[in-house]
Amino acid sequence: MKKLYSNKLVILSLVLPGLLLFVFAILAPICLSVYYGFTDYSGMGSYSVTGFENYRELMHDTAFWTSLRNSLFLAIGFICIQHPLAIVVAAVLDKLGGRGENFFRCVYFIPNVISVAVIAYLWKFIYNPDFGLLNNIIKAFGGKGDVNWFSTDTAIWAVLIVLIWHGFGWGMLIYYTGIKNIDQVLYEAAAIDGADQKTTFFRITLPLMKPVIQVNVTMAVISALKQMETVYLLTNGGPGNSTQFAANYLYQQAFKAFRYGYGNAIGVVFIVICLAATVILNKVFEDRDERKVRRLSGRREEKAA
Amino acid sequence: MKMAGQRSKKITKFLLWAILIFVAVIQIFPLIWLLDFSLANSTEMFTSGLLVIPEKIQWGNYVKAFVDGHFLLYLKNSVLINGLAVLLVILVSIMAAFACRRMRWKLSMFVKTLLLMGMMIPIHATLLPNYKIYNMLGLTDTIWALLIPYVAFSLPQGLFLMTSFMESVPVELEEAAVMDGCGIYRIIFQIIMPMLKSSIATVAIMTFLNNWNEFIMASTYLSSPKWKTLPFSVLEFTGQYSSNYAVQFAVMALTAAPAVIVYVILNKHITKGVAMGAVKG
Numbered sequence: 001m002k003k004l005y006s007n008k009l010v011i012l013s014l015v016l017p018g019l020l021l022f023v024f025a026i027l028a029p030i031c032l033s034v035y036y037g038f039t040d041y042s043g044m045g046s047y048s049v050t051g052f053e054n055y056r057e058l059m060h061d062t063a064f065w066t067s068l069r070n071s072l073f074l075a076i077g078f079i080c081i082q083h084p085l086a087i088v089v090a091a092v093l094d095k096l097g098g099r100g101e102n103f104f105r106c107v108y109f110i111p112n113v114i115s116v117a118v119i120a121y122l123w124k125f126i127y128n129p130d131f132g133l134l135n136n137i138i139k140a141f142g143g144k145g146d147v148n149w150f151s152t153d154t155a156i157w158a159v160l161i162v163l164i165w166h167g168f169g170w171g172m173l174i175y176y177t178g179i180k181n182i183d184q185v186l187y188e189a190a191a192i193d194g195a196d197q198k199t200t201f202f203r204i205t206l207p208l209m210k211p212v213i214q215v216n217v218t219m220a221v222i223s224a225l226k227q228m229e230t231v232y233l234l235t236n237g238g239p240g241n242s243t244q245f246a247a248n249y250l251y252q253q254a255f256k257a258f259r260y261g262y263g264n265a266i267g268v269v270f271i272v273i274c275l276a277a278t279v280i281l282n283k284v285f286e287d288r289d290e291r292k293v294r295r296l297s298g299r300r301e302e303k304a305a
Numbered sequence: 306m307k308m309a310g311q312r313s314k315k316i317t318k319f320l321l322w323a324i325l326i327f328v329a330v331i332q333i334f335p336l337i338w339l340l341d342f343s344l345a346n347s348t349e350m351f352t353s354g355l356l357v358i359p360e361k362i363q364w365g366n367y368v369k370a371f372v373d374g375h376f377l378l379y380l381k382n383s384v385l386i387n388g389l390a391v392l393l394v395i396l397v398s399i400m401a402a403f404a405c406r407r408m409r410w411k412l413s414m415f416v417k418t419l420l421l422m423g424m425m426i427p428i429h430a431t432l433l434p435n436y437k438i439y440n441m442l443g444l445t446d447t448i449w450a451l452l453i454p455y456v457a458f459s460l461p462q463g464l465f466l467m468t469s470f471m472e473s474v475p476v477e478l479e480e481a482a483v484m485d486g487c488g489i490y491r492i493i494f495q496i497i498m499p500m501l502k503s504s505i506a507t508v509a510i511m512t513f514l515n516n517w518n519e520f521i522m523a524s525t526y527l528s529s530p531k532w533k534t535l536p537f538s539v540l541e542f543t544g545q546y547s548s549n550y551a552v553q554f555a556v557m558a559l560t561a562a563p564a565v566i567v568y569v570i571l572n573k574h575i576t577k578g579v580a581m582g583a584v585k586g
Contacts, residue, residue, distance in 0.1 A: 006409045010489045014404035017397045018420050018460060025457030026423050029434035036434065092324050100325070106572045107329045109579075110336070113564040115518035117536035118557045121543065122339055125550070131350045133338050140355060168332065170579070177580035197317075215583075226427045229521055233540075247429035254433045255525075267430035278425045 030271065037265035042258045054265035064266065067237075067244040068273075070156060074163065074224035079217055082164045082171055087213075090175035091205055105176065109169035116166075120233035123162045155235055155243045162230060167223075171216060178212035179205060214285045221281060225274055246270045336561075343367070343554035350550055366555035373545065374538035374556045375530060380563060383534040386448060387516050390455040394512045395505055397456065398463030403493050406468045407479070417468065424461040428454070432525050439526055450526035451534070455519070459512040466511070466582055470504035471497070503581075510578035517564060535560050 037054055041047035058064055093104055111119065126133040127149040139145035149158045182205065190200045228247035231237065237244040237252065250270060254263030342350055343366055345359040370376065404410075405417040435454060439445045444453075474497060482492050498505070520536035527533055542556045568575055 004483060004489065005407065007489070008410065011404050011408050011410050014400040014408075014489075014493075015416055018401040018464070019416065021397065021453070021457040021460060022420055022423060025435070025454050026426055026431065029431040029438060030426070032434035032437060033430065036437075089324070089328055092321055096321055096325065100322075102573075104325050104329055105576060106569065108332050109572070109576065110565060110568065111332055113514065113517075113568045114336075114561045115520070115536045115539070115564070117518070117520050117539045118561045121539055121553070122335060122557055125342075125554070126335055126338070131550075133335065133355065136355055165332070165335075170583075173576060173580060174583045177583075226429065228429050232521065247427060251429065251432060251521075260433065263433050267433060271426060271430045274427050274430075275425050 030268075033264040033267045033271075035264075036261050037268045039261040041261040043254065043260040044258075047261065050261075054262050055269070057262070058265055058269060063241040063244055063249060064246070064269075066241050067246045067249050070243060070245055071224045071227065073156060074160060074227060075221045077160045077164065078167075078220035078224060081160075082168060083175075083213070083216060083220065085164075086168060086171035087175045087206075087209070090172050090179055091201055093172075093176060094179045105173065108172050111166050112169045116229040117233060119162065119166050120230050123158075123165075124234060127158055150235060150239065152239050152242045155239060159231055159234060159243050162234060163227070166230070171220075174216055175209065175212060178209045182208050218278070218281045218285070221277060222274065225277060246273070339554055339558055339561075342551060343558045345551055347549050347551040363551060366552045367559060369546075369552050370538070370542070370556035370559045374542055374559065375533070376538055376559060378530065379533055379535045379538050379560075382532050383517065386451050386455070386532070386534060387513055389448075389452060390459065390516055391509045391512045393452070393456045394459045394463045395508055398460055398467045398508065399493060399498060399501070399505075401460075401464050402467035402471055403489075403497060405464075406471050407476075408489075417464070420464055421461050423458065424465070428458055428522065432522065435522075436525055445526050446529055446531065448532050451523055451532065454522055454526075455516045459515055462511055462515075462582070463508045466504060466508050467501070470501055470507075474500050506574065507578040507582045510575055511582045514579070535563070 038049055038051055039047045040050045040053070089108075093101055096104070125131075129135060129146060129148055132149075134149065135145035135147060137145075138147065147154075149155070186204050186208075187200060190204055195203065226247060227245045228251070231243055231245050232248050232251070235243045237248050241249075246266065247270065250263045250266035252263075253259045253266060338356065341356045344362050344364075345357050346361075346363055349357050349359060401416075401420060405413045405420075431454070436445070439450050444450045478496060478500075479492055482496050487496070518536060520534065520540065523532075523534050523537070524540065530537075538556055538560045539553075542553055546552045
């Protein structure tokens, strides 16, 4: 058994496809990006190595900083608007029971299976100032309904709304699963103790959902950082750079502004930021849990002593 | 006392339904609006009402969308590419998961971490260098330009899920198989794989959802219609029929339809798969 399970050749044959894919599709491109990030390559013709020139420029590039700020805005929007809504709706749905429960769960998830291409164009029409659904709704309630949703100040909100709408079902489903995994006995005990719905939600549901919330918050921040497709089709970063995002910006720089080298430099910084964000978020959540465990076990030891 | 309790229960029930229906309307009404306008005439759209009742239902919009949107070709490409990607992800991730989880070698943890790292790398940062690489190797405009990145970027998640599911498979089973003289490959494909059926379904669903709607890689690496996928029906149409809004609505409804129909039919399995995958991930 042992010999069979440590046969180097077999092991190699099993991991080689995965490793090759990783090297070819992820590692090699990153290395190439690092290289081109040090050049002034336009995408065609000759180029020269310029060292850290691109990175120096990037530090003073307001569009890039705007795109990071927009990611932060989205992340906060997800965490403060989308997720509380998703948790509450999941808790409400959990109470419903029966066929209705499955029906609503199914309905909420439908936007998620529709292509971003369709979603982005559909919302472009919904925001349309002439016959858009949103302005028509305002008119139906007696307003003027001539809002330009894609103005410099409101465009980022317009993007946020689309993303919240599109991703709502996903978040809801995960919270819903989390709630379903909570032991029913706890609720019964709470009911016997005379706790009302609100107390039960804040004292039992929310605390027990903490691990799920942590996973979801991490995902929200990462997806806010990685946002591209929706913005690319909806506003393409405009007006100006008011809805710019890092991924969209590097794409524009490389393929529209013909600054392939600069685009790659943005890509490198972008990867570093994504890695850092993931590591930091995991550390923050892990540490807090571990510290708590340590504190609790410490207390127990004190007691034992 | 008892009656009051019943009444408040009824009110709660009513409130629950009201909230859920309100959210459902928000989530679904834009899609109903889309369907409604896709059957209207372009000039009818400039109403101030929320929906229009088309004077004559314009099925012609859908005919135009179907033909000029290359619907069948793109649908076939999407199904083929995504199907292959799912198969490859499952195969490669099971093999790697078994090697890293079950077999004994020094670098197993390192290789697993390395492969999982892919989860943190943003796809978009690889668009520029991959374009260059595929160009150099003559892979642009071939099926490989989509298949390779689709599999590579879904692999970390697949591997992660497979390794965590594999822990639930009892080792004793394998030991018995080894006694009977089974090789490693037979153990993986004839003993482990059938036991991981629901996990395989989860990985398949997650991979499919990830890649089915992908278009930014496709639009970067492809130029001819030969391998273009379903989202291109929509992307190409806005230029072609820029003023005929109703036809644009029709093409959007048409390209969204396959995924929505499949979802509604398989919704129990899909929600279960997503819940399993997302909670573990």
